[in-house]
Amino acid sequence: MAGALSGLLVADFSRVLAGPLATMTLGDLGADVVKVERPGTGDETRSWGPPWSLDGTSTYYLSVNRNKRGVALDLASPAARSLALGADVLVENFAPGTMERFGLGYEDLRAANPRLVYASITGFGRSSPSPGYDFLVQALGGLMSITGSPDGPPTKAGVALVDVLAGQQLTTGILAALYARERSGRGQRVEVSLLGSLLAALVNQASAVLNSDVVPGRMGNRHPSIAPYETYPAADGDVVLAVGNDAQFARLLAALGLPSDPRFTTNRDRVQHREALGELLSTAFGTAPAAHWVDLLTTAGVPCGSVNTVAEAIALAERLGLTPVVELAGRRSVASPITLSETPISYRLPPPALD
Known part of the structure; x- marks a missing residue:
């Protein structure tokens, strides 16, 4: 075609x-x-x-x-x-x-x-x-x-x-x-x-400068506007959490067996009390290996994962059926990430030798 x-x-x-x-x-x-x-x-x-x-x-x-x-x-x-x-x-x-x-x-x-x-x-x-x-x-x-x-x-x-x-x-x-x-x-x-x-x-970071006179700085793996949205240390490695809304956070608490806390009710609250929230989650995650938490939270519908190498990332895409190579x-x-139903991507020539 x-x-x-x-x-x-x-x-x-x-x-x-x-x-x-x-x-x-x-x-x-x-x-x-x-x-x-x-x-x-x-x-x-x-x-x-x-x-x-x-x-x-x-x-x-x-x-x-x-x-x-x-x-x-x-x-x-x-x-x-x-x-x-x-x-x-x-x-x-x-x-x-x-x-x-x-x-x-x-x-x-x-x-x-x-x-x-x-x-x-x-x-x-x-x-x-x-x-x-x-x-x-x-x-x-x-x-x-x-x-x-x-x-x-x-x-x-x-x-x-x-x-x-x-x-x-x-x-x-x-x-x-x-x-x-x-x-x-x-x-x-x-x-x-x-x-x-x-x-x-730079999207949101540039918008912060242009619309609120905020000069963003380095925050490691934290997000300036969302929490919890960073890495947390488990017993043998890091767990990556990307909790983007209140419903996901409620599922996170339930999966970890943690009680609700008025300091963490909304995302605005969680960002305001980021340090206290971080201490709470770090203590919980430190009790078991990262794989345990990833399996548990994924089953609970909480966006999370591990920090993969490039090889592990390619292997993950293959397991998910994405045909990445x-x-x-x-x-x-x-492979190209683009999928077209009527005029599909094609791979015809390897990179050419010089001339």
Whole structure:
């Protein structure tokens, strides 16, 4: 069955993570993606390791480059311009001005290819020449200030989260531009910045700053607005509680055999008396292993779990029937989370070798 984007040609001039993630998503949806790389060295992530796969390929590179054909081209070559002019979508994440120097900027191409959707990712916007690196943007964008223990240093997320967010935002923008093109017949420029993507993803934390003059800080695993919503120590490990409403909290008390307390009646009350509630729950959970509590509370309808490793998380998804892993020519990667009933995701090509 044809994919949702079958028949579309995507010229992927991007590298590293945000852009390649967006183009891999388009490829999963059926588009024909041609990955353009620097002759000789290719995408920077080809040299990022360890870890390496069994044949010595960077597992970082493998994570975001399936469903693509590959070619090595100098940006100044006629072949690069020919590909750009023949594409439905062009994706690039070079420093602002780079594509223009090679005659591959949006204004350079739109006259000859008015249907082109030209998608760019920058670090801080087109007017800023500063390169955007995920770690740097996590710091400058405020994420590190709210991540980590209250008495510890600012901490980055364990994955390049800003790049992932920007790649997803770019995909959304590209799909919107393609839909608009169906009505107007014209392409357009799509731009996403790493900083803007992170700020949009701060959601409630950013809203607190904008609407209540609250400056959020690091709270470890606690939630600023919900309780109990954190980890608690059991006899042999941590239990994760994510109690989002009063009914769930009532079930938690019943399962633990604890009496009701007017200090904890509503979520507002529980947040106000967070320390007392934490002491009560920590004492209860410390009497038995984590697995005991997870089984008991799950049966009682209380959202809870353990802190899994990545391998354990993949195994959990498999047990739940989610089919989280796809294999192509011996290359394994996490499957797309998107399910479409009429135009399903397809996995056709493993990540290409250079050129």
